[in-house]
Every structure is written in structure tokens, then in C-alpha cells.
Amino acid sequence: MKFQPPKGMRDFGTEEMIIREYVIQTIKKIFEAYGFETIETPALEELELLTAKSGEDVAKQIFRIESEKEKKLGLRFDLTVPLARFLANNPQLPKPFKRYAIAPVWRYEEPQAGRLRQFYQADVDICGSSSMEADVECIACAVDCLKALGFKDLKVRVNNRKLLEAFVEILKEKIPEEVKIEFGSLEIFRAIDKLGKIGKDGVKEELKKIGMPEKQIEELLKIISIEGKYEEVLKEGEKLLKNNSKGKEGIEELKQIYEFSKIYGIAELLVLDFSLARGLDYYTGPIFEIEVKKEKIGSLAGGGRYDKLIELYGGKPTPATGISLGIERIMEILKKEKKIKLQKTRVKVFVANVEESVKKEAIEIANKLRKEGIPTQVDLMKRNLTKQLEYADALGIPFVVIVGKKEVEKKKFKVKDMEKKIEKELGVEEIIELLKEEK
Amino acid sequence: MKFQPPKGMRDFGTEEMIIREYVIQTIKKIFEAYGFETIETPALEELELLTAKSGEDVAKQIFRIESEKEKKLGLRFDLTVPLARFLANNPQLPKPFKRYAIAPVWRYEEPQAGRLRQFYQADVDICGSSSMEADVECIACAVDCLKALGFKDLKVRVNNRKLLEAFVEILKEKIPEEVKIEFGSLEIFRAIDKLGKIGKDGVKEELKKIGMPEKQIEELLKIISIEGKYEEVLKEGEKLLKNNSKGKEGIEELKQIYEFSKIYGIAELLVLDFSLARGLDYYTGPIFEIEVKKEKIGSLAGGGRYDKLIELYGGKPTPATGISLGIERIMEILKKEKKIKLQKTRVKVFVANVEESVKKEAIEIANKLRKEGIPTQVDLMKRNLTKQLEYADALGIPFVVIVGKKEVEKKKFKVKDMEKKIEKELGVEEIIELLKEEK
Numbered sequence: 098m099k100f101q102p103p104k105g106m107r108d109f110g111t112e113e114m115i116i117r118e119y120v121i122q123t124i125k126k127i128f129e130a131y132g133f134e135t136i137e138t139p140a141l142e143e144l145e146l147l148t149a150k151s152g153e154d155v156a157k158q159i160f161r162i163e164s165e166k167e168k169k170l171g172l173r174f175d176l177t178v179p180l181a182r183f184l185a186n187n188p189q190l191p192k193p194f195k196r197y198a199i200a201p202v203w204r205y206e207e208p209q210a211g212r213l214r215q216f217y218q219a220d221v222d223i224c225g226s227s228s229m230e231a232d233v234e235c236i237a238c239a240v241d242c243l244k245a246l247g248f249k250d251l252k253v254r255v256n257n258r259k260l261l262e263a264f265v266e267i268l269k270e271k272i273p274e275e276v277k278i279e280f281g282s283l284e285i286f287r288a289i290d291k292l293g294k295i296g297k298d299g300v301k302e303e304l305k306k307i308g309m310p311e312k313q314i315e316e317l318l319k320i321i322s323i324e325g326k327y328e329e330v331l332k333e334g335e336k337l338l339k340n341n342s343k344g345k346e347g348i349e350e351l352k353q354i355y356e357f358s359k360i361y362g363i364a365e366l367l368v369l370d371f372s373l374a375r376g377l378d379y380y381t382g383p384i385f386e387i388e389v390k391k392e393k394i395g396s397l398a399g400g401g402r403y404d405k406l407i408e409l410y411g412g413k414p415t416p417a418t419g420i421s422l423g424i425e426r427i428m429e430i431l432k433k434e435k436k437i438k439l440q441k442t443r444v445k446v447f448v449a450n451v452e453e454s455v456k457k458e459a460i461e462i463a464n465k466l467r468k469e470g471i472p473t474q475v476d477l478m479k480r481n482l483t484k485q486l487e488y489a490d491a492l493g494i495p496f497v498v499i500v501g502k503k504e505v506e507k508k509k510f511k512v513k514d515m516e517k518k519i520e521k522e523l524g525v526e527e528i529i530e531l532l533k534e535e536k
Numbered sequence: 537m538k539f540q541p542p543k544g545m546r547d548f549g550t551e552e553m554i555i556r557e558y559v560i561q562t563i564k565k566i567f568e569a570y571g572f573e574t575i576e577t578p579a580l581e582e583l584e585l586l587t588a589k590s591g592e593d594v595a596k597q598i599f600r601i602e603s604e605k606e607k608k609l610g611l612r613f614d615l616t617v618p619l620a621r622f623l624a625n626n627p628q629l630p631k632p633f634k635r636y637a638i639a640p641v642w643r644y645e646e647p648q649a650g651r652l653r654q655f656y657q658a659d660v661d662i663c664g665s666s667s668m669e670a671d672v673e674c675i676a677c678a679v680d681c682l683k684a685l686g687f688k689d690l691k692v693r694v695n696n697r698k699l700l701e702a703f704v705e706i707l708k709e710k711i712p713e714e715v716k717i718e719f720g721s722l723e724i725f726r727a728i729d730k731l732g733k734i735g736k737d738g739v740k741e742e743l744k745k746i747g748m749p750e751k752q753i754e755e756l757l758k759i760i761s762i763e764g765k766y767e768e769v770l771k772e773g774e775k776l777l778k779n780n781s782k783g784k785e786g787i788e789e790l791k792q793i794y795e796f797s798k799i800y801g802i803a804e805l806l807v808l809d810f811s812l813a814r815g816l817d818y819y820t821g822p823i824f825e826i827e828v829k830k831e832k833i834g835s836l837a838g839g840g841r842y843d844k845l846i847e848l849y850g851g852k853p854t855p856a857t858g859i860s861l862g863i864e865r866i867m868e869i870l871k872k873e874k875k876i877k878l879q880k881t882r883v884k885v886f887v888a889n890v891e892e893s894v895k896k897e898a899i900e901i902a903n904k905l906r907k908e909g910i911p912t913q914v915d916l917m918k919r920n921l922t923k924q925l926e927y928a929d930a931l932g933i934p935f936v937v938i939v940g941k942k943e944v945e946k947k948k949f950k951v952k953d954m955e956k957k958i959e960k961e962l963g964v965e966e967i968i969e970l971l972k973e974e975k
Contacts, residue, residue: 098588098849099624100850103580107578108625109575109576114576117576126909129911130910130911131912132914134550134883135553135557136548136550137547137548137556138547139654140579140640140642141642142541143542145539146539163601163602168543182539185538185539186540192917193916223916225917234914360899360900361903411537442573444571444573456799460800468569470569474634477662477670477673478632488630
């Protein structure tokens with residue numbers, strides 16, 4: 098028998114886990130500083146819940162559980178749907194409910210660079226507030242996380258589903274009665290969402306398939322190509338949508354987002370981009386993605402407002418918004434650009450015994466170090482001293498304490514600094530002090 | 537639409553998560569002090585891997601993924617099988633490989649008190665050492681974790697699969713040729729394993745079904761009922777097995793376990809119990825369970841040696857042993873016995889604004905506190921001061937900073953201690969100092 102991790106999934110060894118835990122801890126601290134708290138929901142949810150507002154493409158990617166009698170289940174594809182379900186189940190919670198979650202999700206995608214079938218997301222969400230400040234707080238929090246991890250030159254692309262809907266409405270009105278074909282806005286959003294992947298011509302093709310006439314396709318592509326400073330693009334949008342009530346609402350929201358962004362100190366990062374659509378069906382208002390300027394690595398974070406989702410799942414009407422950091426992509430870049438110093442092991446010290454007869458004493462010293470919280474190993478292989486030192490070296494353990502008969506008598510032990518190649522003779526208390534300082 | 541978490545699975549709200557994270561952090565620190573390091577494997581594994589050595593009962597409990605073209609997958613039912621697969625895939629790793637993992641596993645069981653279909657395990661394993669010291673180190677580490685969580689009067693039940701196999705061999709030899717029916721030792725172990733649940737009569741029934749003659753059943757039940765001090769029970773076993781080579785090997789291992797336990801300071805907790813069998817098929821040597829004396833809550837931790845598993849999965853022959861703490865059961869007892877002080881929220885302070893006009897200043901103060909790592913919330917609902925205070929109180933946030941026009945002018949802000957009902961006037965720097973001290 099020979100087995101590998103399942104297709105599109107990966108093992109993380111000890112060295113990689115040290116970086117992953119650093120990344121997750123950094124993010125967690127900032128999430129908590131922003132006043133978010135964590136909840137945990139099961140990895141599995143009812144399939145009906147998962148597919149209700151995922152959109153076709155994502156629904157196809159759900160890992161489904163075989164079942165006979167009971168309700169059909171699937172692995173969650175994001176952390177927002179379970180949160181909305183949790184809120185629907187717990188209407189008593191004071192609002193706003195600010196929650197974070199750092200956890201794996203699963204999508205049955207064709208594996209490709211940076212796309213795994215199990216991947217971690219780190220989400221913050223604010224449920225119960227319809228203020229654009231909530232959206233900006235989520236964005237600011239995600240920006241702080243990325244900065245803390247060493248990312249510079251960030252760009253926050255912003256758009257609003259209300260604007261996209263309004264654009265589609267306007268275009269639909271212009272289509273002559275006789276050629277009118279039914280097409281939904283969500284299909285159009287999904288087509289636009291692929292712009293980065295398949296380019297303008299690809300999007301054109303998709304829109305043709307949906308049944309949009311050539312003229313309106315051109316017009317839509319023109320609109321989503323508008324570029325410029327946030328406030329300039331906003332003005333262009335305002336002109337286009339002056340007679341559309343949904344459009345005006347969206348414009349007003351985008352204005353407020355910009356105002357709050359100034360207070361939160363992130364206004365200069367904001368770019369208003371009408372081509373931003375996002376893939377999931379549940380968004381109802383502002384949507385956003387954070388990426389690194391000039392780098393074609395895709396977005397590091399993305400999210401938006403989903404004011405109807407909690408209600409749809411049987412909860413009280415609860416406006417909500419959130420953002421999700423993509424841990425795997427962040428990890429990939431950190432490793433590639435070597436932004437983080439690699440550490441081979443968390444083990445601090447190896448207590449070696451020169452001969453079997455002092456094994457007991459070696460273990461007793463190890464026990465004392467462990468009680469102080471110092472990561473300690475002893476020999477478990479009945480190896481001679483040379484082999485023990487080789488093992489400590491192979492693992493990258495920085496210190497070795499050598500326990501021999503003489504040392505036991507003197508109550509002084511050789512402590513080898515494996516990197517600096519220095520030796521000291523120290524008592525157990527002194528060893529503890531030394532290793533605690535080195536933490 | 538109305539949805540609940542899937543059957544047998546639970547949501548953990550913010551308060552419960554604070555305890556869970558405390559429990560997990562406590563365990564993690566001790567695991568690390570013992571020189572274990574963490575790896576992470578996917579939640580899903582190939583079904584063939586999962587079923588190879590799980591035993592029938594567990595194989596039935598695997599959540600299986602629907603699949604058409606690709607290899608069949610299932611959710612892991614423990615953390616040992618994925619570890620063994622990882623070791624088989626990574627033969628280059630220096631030995632011993634000491635790994636810990638704290639993560640969810642899934643079993644499709646009939647939900648009952650304390651048994652969930654998604655539950656967390658916290659495992660330490662030592663791969664590459666055949667020394668009984670490795671087994672004892674794992675046990676000692678688990679005992680330290682439970683003690684750190686406030687558990688007293690612990691009992692470590694120990695047995696050895698080699699002894700159980702030897703007992704079955706001896707009994708088989710006594711069965712007359714003419715009635716000889718084929719029955720495997722694993723089936724017998726699984727029957728014995730149910731002793732706690734179904735009692736002696738239940739086990740008798742099970743053994744009858746397997747095809748064991750009445751006389752041998754009685755004899756087996758007599759053997760597994762031997763009670764007494766560790767060394768006494770060991771002597772009884774030695775007598776019974778003096779002519780069986782596998783049995784003698786097992787006895788020798790149990791002697792060494794006792795010797796190492798003395799050095800690790802846990803010998804007085806050890807009980808040698810021939811009725812301990814454990815459910816999984818992969819065990820090959822010593823097995824152990826930790827429970828609280830006099831309490832019928834089942835075991836808090838369990839494990840054993842699995843010297844053949846890594847090899848079976850295509851790896852190099854690698855002796856291995858490990859133990860697993862059951863987080864859900866630990867949580868249940870801690871909550872029931874109120875061993876841990878409940879904390880409602882991690883949020884430290886709410887920065888309230890008296891009127892909308894000073895919103896900007898309130899956010900700026902919040903940003904400063906957040907930069908210092910102090911968990912801070914601001915109003916996101918455009919509420920008046922009274923409502924803001926009510927919200928802070930409902931969440932259990934211990935401090936509120938009140939920002940009004942006058943306060944902004946004076947650069948001094950009222951800080952309300954919500955529990956002690958005291959107010960102070962402080963500048964932002966002083967507020968930071970106060971809240972950092974209170975951490």
C-alpha cells in the first residue's frame with residue numbers, strides 16, 4: 098500500500114507549520130484588537146444551506162457526503178454561510194455581532210498554482226450594522242493584517258453590487274422589445290468576475306452566451322473599464338446612474354465608504370473599479386478585494402456586504418458585511434519572497450546522556466526544564482553521545498545539555514550552543530535561566 | 537428556510553470558545569515543552585487508507601465523500617492514521633519524529649451525551665523509537681496536560697496487545713481439535729473493549745457469537761478480571777504466560793513501562809488492567825487509557841503502540857506510539873464542574889461617542905488602542921450614548937471610554953469601569969496604560 102494526500106490537498110511539515118502559526122497568530126491578534134471574537138461551526142453543513150446562495154460554479158465544487166437516510170451534507174466552501182446560519186439560529190445575540198474565524202474550507206476545484214482543495218480563510222464579519230463604517234472597519238482590519246505580515250503597496254478595489262445591478266437595468270431598458278431575452282444579473286456578474294482570468298474577449302463570449310446583444314455588451318465593457326481616482330470614477334458612475342434609484346443608493350454607499358476610509362487612514366489605498374464583481378451570489382452591496390499593486394498574484398483578501406443572507410436562512414433581517422483573507426496565497430508569497438525568517442524547530446534543548454547509567458538523571462533534568470515551559474527532548478533511542486548530538490543537529494535544536502557521571506556528581510553540566518559552538522558549565526537553575534532568556 | 541448544525545455536531549459560541557482556546561493553549565504549551573512539534577494533514581484521506589486498519593466498527597463510521605472519477609475519500613476518524621501516512625511519505629525525517637496535533641476528527645456515530653460526530657483530539661506521537669520510554673513520555677505528557685487543567689486523582693490503565701494475543705493463543709490451544717472454529721484475535725479484542733459499555737454478560741454474548749466455546753470464555757473473563765497493584769498483576773500475567781514467547785515479550789515491555797514511569801514520576805498512577813483492549817485494529821504493543829478515579833465518565837485520553845502501521849502504508853519499518861486527549865469530554869467536565877472561570881468576552885473596551893460630530897475622534901482613539909493590541913469596539917449603529925452603554929454591558933465589555941465635544945477639547949476622556957462602577961478622567965496614553973495593566 099502506498100498513499101498520498103488527496104489530490105489538490107497538502108501536508109504541512111514542522112517548518113511550514115512554524116510560519117503558518119506565525120501568520121495565523123499575527124492575524125488573530127489584529128482581529129481581536131478590532132474587537133472581533135471567534136465562534137466555531139462544524140466543517141459540515143446541510144447541502145441545501147450550502148447551495149442556496151453559493152452560485153452555480155461554487156455549488157458544483159462542494160464536497161458532498163454520501164448519505165442514505167439522513168439529510169444531505171457537504172463540506173463548507175466558505176466561512177460566511179456557516180456564520181449566517183449561526184446568526185439565524187441565535188437571534189438573541191446583541192448586535193452588532195462581530196466575529197472572526199480562521200479555519201479551513203473545501204472546494205473541489207481543478208488544482209492549480211496557489212489553488213488547493215482544502216485551504217484556510219481568515220474572516221472578520223460584522224452582523225447587524227447597515228452602516229458603511231462596518232464595511233470600512235473590516236477592510237481596515239484586513240489591511241492592518243497584511244501590513245503586519247510585511248505586505249506593502251496594497252490596493253483596495255471597491256465596487257457595489259447595487260451599481261452593477263443598476264448598470265444591467267439601464268442596459269436592459271435599451272434592448273428593443275423584439276430581441277428581449279431573459280437574462281439574470283447574477284449570470285452577468287459571474288461573467289464579469291472572470292475578467293481577470295479570461296480577459297475582455299472571454300467576457301464578451303460569456304455575455305453572448307447569456308443572450309446579451311452585442312451593442313449592450315460593448316456598452317457594459319465600456320462602463321466597467323472606467324479608470325481614475327476614486328472620486329473621479331464615482332462621478333462618472335453618478336452621471337450614468339442619475340435616473341436609477343438603486344444606482345443612486347449604491348453611489349451614496351460608495352461615497353460613505355470613502356469618507357470613513359479617510360478616518361480609518363486607508364483612503365489612499367482605495368480604487369473604485371466597476372469591473373469588480375466577485376463570484377458568490379449572496380452579495381447585496383459594497384464588494385471589495387485587496388491586492389498588491391503591480392503584482393499579478395490575484396487578491397489576498399476579498400469580501401462584501403450580504404444584507405439578505407441571514408434572513409434567507411430563517412433569521413431576523415440582519416444587515417451584514419465581512420472580509421476574508423486567503424491564508425494559502427499569503428503563505429505562498431511570504432515563502433517565495435522570503436519575508437519571514439525560517440526556523441527549523443521549536444525545540445530549544447536536547448538533554449543528552451553520556452551513558453545509560455545516567456539516563457534517570459537526564460530525564461529528571463528534562464522534566465525540570467519542561468516544567469518551566471522550555472521545549473526539551475531527551476534520547477529515546479539508546480544512542481551514544483555522538484549520535485545524540487547528530488540528531489540534535491539534524492533537527493536544528495539550538496542547545497544540548499550533556500549529562501555524564503562526573504557532571505551528575507558535580508551538579509554542573511556542559512551546555513553546548515550548537516550554532517555558536519560554545520560550551521559552558523552550568524547548574525540546572527542556570528540552564529533554565531539561560532534558555533528562558535533565549536526564547 | 538431554516539437550518540441547524542448537522543446531526544451530532546455543534547456550534548461553539550464566543551463564551552465557549554474562550555474556554556476551548558484556554559484548554560487548547562494549555563495543552564499545546566505542554567506538548568511543546570515535551571519537545572513535540574506540529575504538522576497538519578488534510579481533513580480528507582483516501583478511503584482505502586482509512587479503512588485499512590481501523591477495524592470494522594470504525595470503518596462503518598467514516599463520513600465518505602461522493603465521488604465519480606477520482607479516488608474515494610473520507611473524513612479522518614483519528615489523527616494517527618494521517619500521521620502514519622505522513623511518515624510513510626517522508627522517510628527522510630530524522631528519528632524519533634515527535635509530533636503533536638490538535639484538530640477535529642469525524643465519526644458517524646449515534647449521537648449521545650459527550651459523543652459528537654465532529655470532535656477534537658489532541659495527540660502526541662513518537663515515531664521511530666521502540667523504547668518503552670517513548671510510551672511513558674507520551675503518557676507523562678498527557679498526565680501533565682490533565683493536571684494543568686485541574687484534574688486530580690488520575691488513573692492510567694495499562695495493558696499490552698501482545699498479552700491479549702498470548703491469552704487468546706493459550707485459550708485456542710486448549711480448544712479440542714473437533715470443535716475448533718476459526719476466530720481472529722481482533723474480534724475478541726473488540727468484544728473485550730466493550731466491557732465498560734455492555735458489561736460481562738454482554739461480552740460473553742459477543743464472544744459466543746464469534747464462536748468461542750463457553751469454557752474458554754469463562755477462562756478469558758477470569759484472566760481479564762485480575763485486579764491488584766501493578767506489580768502483582770504483572771506477576772499473575774507472568775505465571776499465566778511463562779510458556780508463550782509473545783506473552784513474555786509483552787510482560788517485559790510492561791515491566792519497562794513501570795520502571796520508566798518511576799523516573800517520570802507517574803508510577804503511582806499506573807494500573808495494569810488485562811481487560812483494557814481499545815477499539816482500533818492498528819495497536820501492536822502497550823495500550824493505555826487515562827481516567828479520573830471513582831468517576832464514571834469514561835477515559836479522558838487513550839493510545840498505544842502501533843509498530844506496523846507506517847510500514848503497512850508503504851513506509852520504512854518504524855515503531856511508533858502515541859496518546860490522544862479527548863477535548864470534548866475534557867470540555868464537558870470542565871464546564872460541568874465549573875473548574876474554569878467563565879469570561880463573557882475578550883473585548884476590553886468600547887469607545888463611545890456622545891454625538892455623531894465626534895465620531896471621527898472616537899475612531900481615532902480606537903485606532904490607537906488597537907495599535908497597542910487592546911481589543912476595542914466602537915459604535916457601528918449610530919446609537920445614542922445610553923444605547924451604546926447598554927450594548928457594552930450586554931457584551932460584558934469591562935471598560936467604556938466616553939468621547940464628547942468637551943472631552944475632545946480637553947483631551948481627557950471619561951473611562952467607565954463597568955463592573956466597579958467607577959469613572960476616571962484620563963488622556964489617551966493613560967487609557968492605554970490602564971487597559972494594558974488590566975490584561
